[in-house]
Amino acid sequence: MHVVMEYEVVIIGAGICGLATAIALHRKGIKTVVFERSETLRNTTGTAIFIRQNGMRALDQLGVAEPLRHMAIPVQREREVWLDKGRQKEIPIDGENLCLRRKHLIDTLYAALPPGTVKFGRQLESIKLDPNTAKHVLRFIDGSSIIAKVAIGCDGVNSVVAHFLKLKPLRMFSFGEIRGLTRYPSHSFGPEMACFMKSDNVVGRIPINDNLVSWYCKQPCVVQTDERIWKDPEVLRQSTLDMIGDYPQEIKEMIEKADANTLSIKHLRYRAPWDLLTDTFCKGTVTVAGDAMHVMAPFLGQGGSAGLEDAVVLARNMAQMGLDHNESGRRLATKCVGEAFELYVKQRRIRFFLLSLQSYLIGVLFGTPSRLRKLITIMLLAFLFRDPYGHIHYDCGGL
Numbered sequence: 001m002h003v004v005m006e007y008e009v010v011i012i013g014a015g016i017c018g019l020a021t022a023i024a025l026h027r028k029g030i031k032t033v034v035f036e037r038s039e040t041l042r043n044t045t046g047t048a049i050f051i052r053q054n055g056m057r058a059l060d061q062l063g064v065a066e067p068l069r070h071m072a073i074p075v076q077r078e079r080e081v082w083l084d085k086g087r088q089k090e091i092p093i094d095g096e097n098l099c100l101r102r103k104h105l106i107d108t109l110y111a112a113l114p115p116g117t118v119k120f121g122r123q124l125e126s127i128k129l130d131p132n133t134a135k136h137v138l139r140f141i142d143g144s145s146i147i148a149k150v151a152i153g154c155d156g157v158n159s160v161v162a163h164f165l166k167l168k169p170l171r172m173f174s175f176g177e178i179r180g181l182t183r184y185p186s187h188s189f190g191p192e193m194a195c196f197m198k199s200d201n202v203v204g205r206i207p208i209n210d211n212l213v214s215w216y217c218k219q220p221c222v223v224q225t226d227e228r229i230w231k232d233p234e235v236l237r238q239s240t241l242d243m244i245g246d247y248p249q250e251i252k253e254m255i256e257k258a259d260a261n262t263l264s265i266k267h268l269r270y271r272a273p274w275d276l277l278t279d280t281f282c283k284g285t286v287t288v289a290g291d292a293m294h295v296m297a298p299f300l301g302q303g304g305s306a307g308l309e310d311a312v313v314l315a316r317n318m319a320q321m322g323l324d325h326n327e328s329g330r331r332l333a334t335k336c337v338g339e340a341f342e343l344y345v346k347q348r349r350i351r352f353f354l355l356s357l358q359s360y361l362i363g364v365l366f367g368t369p370s371r372l373r374k375l376i377t378i379m380l381l382a383f384l385f386r387d388p389y390g391h392i393h394y395d396c397g398g399l
């Protein structure tokens with residue numbers, strides 16, 4: 001007879017947020033299993049990720065910050081350069097901010113989990129609530145099913161769990177972002193994040209260490225063209241160079257010398273800030289975290305850190321409801337899980353609304369050709385976010 005496995009707590013997706021959530025729950029003695037659609041750990045995709053002070057705090061709570069501190073230099077200031085106006089501004093950055101290789105972050109999170117926590121090659125297809133048992137039947141695309149009392153969707157932008165919760169569809173900016181890594185024998189950029197702007201072009205550069213820098217460049221035509229051509233790294237390189245033909249030589253060299261294996265492009269998706277205020281992010285014992293909940297454009301460099309904060313807050317709430325230490329086989333009370341998830345959503349909503357609103361407005365500023373719209377957006381940003389870096393001071397609290 002075919003036996004359907006039954007689990008107390010299941011996480012879907014082993015990205016940054018799924019792994020962080022599994023660690024947070026594990027630290028609270030809550031046994032979890034993570035189902036990931038990839039056959040192996042997704043540590044070869046992506047280039048780098050800037051983790052702000054608030055994200056470092058969350059990593060500290062998860063107990064994994066220390067090894068990461070040895071993998072990147074702290075970024076201490078930001079320089080904004082307006083090339084066509086010949087103007088620049090230097091802004092000190094508070095606290096500890098590191099630009100990490102994504103691989104280093106993913107590997108470090110994964111290593112902090114008990115072996116066997118992540119089940120690879122399991123792509124969730126659908127979730128259904130069994131009204132008789134009040135448990136969820138999770139069906140995978142290979143035809144197999146499991147039963148889960150609690151399901152946490154950390155399955156990113158095309159989240160099946162978000163679909164189950166009937167969250168509103170995502171939106172897309174009219175432009176994308178090309179990213180890459182460039183290695184130098186030794187660069188002289190210092191611990192400085194720099195942003196070079198000219199008319200509608202934006203190129204950013206962040207050092208990972210004294211030899212390696214991460215960079216990004218706004219790419220306006222990504223949405224209109226055939227997606228397949230963007231798979232070729234040399235197309236990405238050339239289109240970036242074409243866009244920044246009149247940029248300083250050191251920027252052009254950075255793109256020319258970038259490692260082809262690291263070049264990638266991403267369409268920029270976001271959940272509309274106004275949807276974040278109204279959507280219902282949990283239903284009984286099912287909820288979402290990370291990009292599945294609040295994907296935002298990367299202009300603040302906060303999506304990943306916000307997912308790390310979600311992990312800490314979610315696990316803390318479950319523990320405070322007395323759901324911790326179930327590893328001995330104690331069953332979780334459905335009602336308490338539901339209450340913990342409602343509290344988690346309540347505590348997180350304003351935080352991710354404000355992050356999303358600020359990054360949305362910056363996206364509008366970058367994307368609109370209308371001078372009037374730009375002016376209104378600048379006024380809104382100045383009025384609503386008097387301290388544009390206020391978001392990095394946030395503390396998600398202890399685990």
Ligand SMILES: Cc1cc2nc3c(=O)[nH]c(=O)nc-3n(C[C@H](O)[C@H](O)[C@H](O)COP(=O)(O)OP(=O)(O)OC[C@H]3O[C@@H](n4cnc5c(N)ncnc54)[C@H](O)[C@@H]3O)c2cc1C
Pocket residue numbers: 012013014015016017018035036037038042048049050051052122123124125154155156157158159160177179266267268289290291292298301302303304305306307
């Ligand atoms: C260009 C760009 C630059 C960025 N830069 C920064 C930055 O500097 N700093 C920062 O903090 N954030 C940044 N972000 C945002 C950050 O990358 C994301 O917020 C973060 O990676 C989201 O992590 P996640 O775990 O929620 O989702 P994901 O990383 O998308 O992980 C989801 C996981 O779920 C798996 N999965 C998906 N569907 C299923 C399924 N049906 N069944 C099983 N598994 C499934 C996937 O394979 C994946 O492993 C950037 C984003 C972009 C696009």
